[in-house]
Amino acid sequence: MSLFLDSILSVFARMALCFVGKIGLLADINLQNHPGLVALLEEGETLEDLMKLSPEELLIRWVNYHLARSNCGRRIANFTTDIKDSVAYVHLLHQIAPPDAGITTLPEHVSLL
Secondary structure (H helix, E strand, C coil): CHHHHHHHHHHHHHHHHHHHHHHHHHCCCCCCCCHHHHCCCCCCCCCHHHHCCCCHHHHHHHHHHHHHHHCCCCCCCCHHHHHCCCHHHHHHHHHHHHHHHCCCCCCCCCCCC
């Protein structure tokens, strides 16, 4: 991906997250509304522990869950510096998009030199 496209994706991602937070969509991220979040439990963790996480912490946990399943070796701790190169987003999209969506983690241009 080009540096320009990386920058645009990073800015877009931060704006989207800010928008989601401002309109309160993160408040709906909880076990009652999304029982599948139970898959995010870490070893030795209880449901009560998971319920204590803030909506943003749950979203980060969800992203990391999918990053781990993609075997990309990336984890994020925040939605600012950890995503600014957009690599985590590419792997997340590749993991959650339908197979026929055309999302790839391969470089846009491969140089044979």
